[in-house]
Amino acid sequence: MSDHFLALDWGTTNLRAWVADRDGKVRLRRDFPLGVAGLAPGEAAQRFAADVRPAMAAEQLPAVLCGMIGSTLGWQAVAYADCPASFAALQGALHRIDQPGAPVWIVPGVRTQRADGCGPDVMRGEETHIFGWAMSEASRQRGTHLICHPGTHAKWARLVDNRLENFVTAMTGELFALLRQHSALRVVEAIENEDAFELGLKASGDGGALASRLFTARSRVVGGDMPSDQVESYLSGLLIGAEVAATPALLGVAAPARVAIIGDLALCARYRRALTWHGFEADVFDGEAAVLAGLAALYRGV
């Protein structure tokens, strides 16, 4: 197998691509505005061949793809692996598609039954970040870890002796976007404000009664308590605070547990602040390094 490969984190809104070696060392990196949400049926394979591979000079390189590209909206629906899921199970469920030049493998998503009895929960892409993080943090692999992967649909996962035991989603990022774009709390002018973020954390309480607490972003402005340019930071603190206050309990975890936050570093910093506020210990890890480590590990196994 080739020493280099094409690593793709192909999500709903964006495609991030690297040419890397088997250890994940990067030779080339590029983003494409080819999120799965914007693709017509059949378009993923065509864009991959016509746009992505040539732009990465990767016509002859094998490729490993994770994310929503493995959903019905993407290239091809790849069956979920079920929790508890080991890295070996993920490896064994890679979906191979033969392509001119070299093959493509799509990483399966993972499905679980939620511990709160509310049916299944699903992820596509975050499993690769999570296992990549575990691979890179060799000394810390064994034992139990609580992982938070913030984003549009944030994932909270329990990793036990390197197996993904269970996880749960919180659609905090999506609620934030909906509220700031379309709601009565619509943000016209925003200034990042640390104090407003902290006021939002305080208002998050125990994470309950969210539909009521959210309204305070409006009533504080209408009632003369807060300038409207602070609503965005306040909302961010309130939503993230409510998430970190209530979600770990769905996995049977409570403060003062230690949480590994994996993702965009600016967003991770906000989560760390919220976790600290709610009595957790938190460490931040770069999501890009994690997913690349996961894709490289999967490539080494094909």
Place this chain on the structure above:
Amino acid sequence: MSDHFLALDWGTTNLRAWVADRDGKVRLRRDFPLGVAGLAPGEAAQRFAADVRPAMAAEQLPAVLCGMIGSTLGWQAVAYADCPASFAALQGALHRIDQPGAPVWIVPGVRTQRADGCGPDVMRGEETHIFGWAMSEASRQRGTHLICHPGTHAKWARLVDNRLENFVTAMTGELFALLRQHSALRVVEAIENEDAFELGLKASGDGGALASRLFTARSRVVGGDMPSDQVESYLSGLLIGAEVAATPALLGVAAPARVAIIGDLALCARYRRALTWHGFEADVFDGEAAVLAGLAALYRGV
């Protein structure tokens, strides 16, 4: 003063108008698509004179207006009355505007300090429904009542010996609209489904971790647990269930208290089901009758 008057419930998205006598007996009723959200500055007064009054044959009738028409977006910003607020306080704070033919009175909104420490909360319009309900239910006026007024921004209020002691808002209706129109849970085809509504009630739990529970509306579909045409009913049950499970506690009330639900009868029926599920007793009252009773009582006092 004239025996008949023009009663207007002039809200964000709609204007409901009646010509009624001093006891609230209706002679004429009409809705206008003139919600304040769609009005330009200064347009309210002009529409009132040019459209509403002529259509109601009310050029010579005094008028009493409640709702968002008293906000900065409406005809004129009318200062809030503060909690605890009596009917007499509301009456005394009516804002008079002299108009050709007969005067107009705008009912003030009410402001409170939230018991959860999250700053002020506000209402405009619901105070007239609430006092109107108390007026009509003469035998039940005294004592403590917990009132739920569902809607875009649902209001929960404690009425003690006919005074509005405190209240809190839950933006459940707005979250429902945002999620069904703009989110990953977007509803394409919906069939009203009682079982899905009840499944949503079950999934509401104690009202906590809402951002996580909401995602189950998607993961149940993607995970093969629920047909997509049931998402709307499920979401409705989940959001209303979470609201009734968590909001009364913000007013110091817990099940099995008795709740008076005032509003649109179909929506009230959903709230009654959710309240019963969570152990409350609930009675439903027509919101139109309530606001008309409130406006008539205010008219009798001018």
